[in-house]
Amino acid sequence: MRAYLLNEYGLPATHRLQSLEASSPSDHEVLIANEAIGLNYPDLLMVQGKYQKRPEPPFIPGRDCAGTVLSVGARVDDFKPGDKVVAQTFSGAFAERVTAPVSRVFKRPDNVTSIDAAGAITVFNTAFVAVSIRAQVKAGDRVVVTGAAGGVGAAAIQLAQNIGAHVVAIVSSEEKAQLSRENGAEQAFVVTDRSEEGLKNFFKEHVRTAWGDNRGADVVIDTVGGDMFTAGLRCLGFAGKLVVVGFASGDIPSAKTNYLLYNNLSVMGAPLDIHFDEVLDQIRGGTNWWLKLLAEGKARANVSKVLPMEELMQGLQDINDRKVLGKIVVSVAQSG
Ligand SMILES: NC(=O)c1ccc[n+]([C@@H]2O[C@H](COP(=O)([O-])OP(=O)(O)OC[C@H]3O[C@@H](n4cnc5c(N)ncnc54)[C@H](OP(=O)(O)O)[C@@H]3O)[C@@H](O)[C@H]2O)c1
Known part of the structure; x- marks a missing residue:
């Protein structure tokens, strides 16, 4: 598979697409054939080593992806090969195949495209934490x-x-x-x-x-x-x-x-990430809520640009340069 493997932190332009072996899912993981990658401001921070968490390179960055389940770990009951999903991982999404912890994988309604779902997951989950969990807007x-x-x-x-x-x-x-x-x-x-x-x-x-x-x-x-x-x-x-x-x-x-x-x-x-650890049920409820809003046309992902995988780092540069209105999503064509 092709992936952006980060060997050291640096500006977006310093990172290259490489050919790698895809890993198999462990007991509690889901292996996803990736169709779309959502790009976010934290990705820009992460590839430069400026995010609050700094994994030791080498690692594959990227948090948002959507696609189809290829296989599941021995202890995963909720998903099966062929399911349409969207996932928010801590890392690993800048790749054609993604192994994601099952707690961070969600079923995607039939009429929500992988492009929209990947573009929406971090920003809608973050907004859900801010609006519903923290401010309790009514x-x-x-x-x-x-x-x-x-x-x-x-x-x-x-x-x-x-x-x-x-x-x-x-x-x-x-x-x-x-x-x-x-x-x-x-x-x-x-x-x-x-x-x-x-x-x-x-x-x-x-x-x-x-x-x-x-x-x-x-x-x-x-x-x-x-x-x-x-x-x-x-x-x-x-x-x-x-x-x-x-x-x-x-x-x-x-x-x-x-x-x-x-x-x-x-x-x-x-903070979104800590809510996955502390109140996973609330986050899962929130994700299912906004996915339903997207499916019913009551909310939209605002995807303004779709890039090929080769231009993913240019997309991060565009975020850095404040050129983006709405969301940038990368469309992933499987290279086999
Ligand atoms: N709490 C969490 O867990 C969590 C999760 C995701 C993101 N975040 C953070 O939330 C913030 C927003 O994320 P986002 O994905 O919405 O980012 P975004 O799409 O890049 O939007 C950021 C907005 O901030 C405004 N802005 C003001 N000064 C800016 C500057 N100097 N450079 C860039 N933008 C500037 C811009 O609006 P105007 O031009 O209209 O001012 C821009 O539309 C980021 O700091 C990100 O790291 C936090």
């Missing part, structure tokens, strides 16, 4: 999503909207605002002044009042970090919650705790 809530046209942001809008929340999107261009409205945001603000003061004032004056009064938002889902996080606190109302999803700006902010105290606010993290 119908009628006022929800602000930053980086709203990014992968996680777009998924967060759609999950919150399906719950019945009133969503406001924060983006950097009119094109991204349009995409956010198509995804279900009731309002989308293009915020171009990204200075600390500019963001703070914008959130206080415009986002806090977006619902026609000064009560503020119930929840902010922040994927950007830096000054956006600090500004996000300014638009929260009584008992408001700010959910930290990531730091796409590259800047890890600090919270002034007096501000949290005076305004009765909570700040909480939403």
Whole structure:
């Protein structure tokens, strides 16, 4: 099979597609004939050794894939050869064949393509953790999503909207605002002044009042970090919650705790991976929920570009260069 075997960490352009032996599934694993690989911001961090976990090379990176089951380990009862699946592994997805732990493999509805499922799994699962498990968004809530046209942001809008929340999107261009409205945001603000003061004032004056009064938002889902996080606190109302999803700006902010105290606010993290270890049933329930939403046309994966496997690393470079609107997915043709 062909795979990107990482011998050492480095920029995307330094990694090459190679021919390797596919491994057999161990007792609790599923071997998947890979049809599609979803690319994510954390993949970009991982190939450079900048992700919070750093496996010792050599290893095959990649977390999201979808395809068909080829074989299963001795202790796997839930899947059989031929099943259509989507999987989120910790590593190994940048390959034509993927051995995935059974806990991270999900049945894929017939009408959800491998391209859409691979494009959706990390971002929808992350959004599920942020929106449902951590913020516990309910119908009628006022929800602000930053980086709203990014992968996680777009998924967060759609999950919150399906719950019945009133969503406001924060983006950097009119094109991204349009995409956010198509995804279900009731309002989308293009915020171009990204200075600390500019963001703070914008959130206080415009986002806090977006619902026609000064009560503020119930929840902010922040994927950007830096000054956006600090500004996000300014638009929260009584008992408001700010959910930290990531730091796409590259800047890890600090919270002034007096501000949290005076305004009765909570700040909480939403790490996806640890939820697989701690509350697997909740994650499996969430995955089945958003797969159903995709199958019923109530949510969409927003795949904007499909690349061949040879161009996978270019896709990561495009994420790095902020050229991506929606999701990039790699289509995998089996080389035998
Ligand atoms: N918590 C978890 O388990 C988990 C899981 C997956 C991802 N993440 C993290 O969540 C964040 C978002 O992931 P994603 O997949 O949604 O990323 P993405 O698709 O690349 O979107 C990120 C968005 O952030 C905004 N942004 C602001 N400043 C930026 C900058 N300097 N560079 C790039 N983007 C910038 C952009 O929107 P505008 O141009 O509109 O500002 C962009 O659309 C990342 O930090 C990622 O590592 C966390």
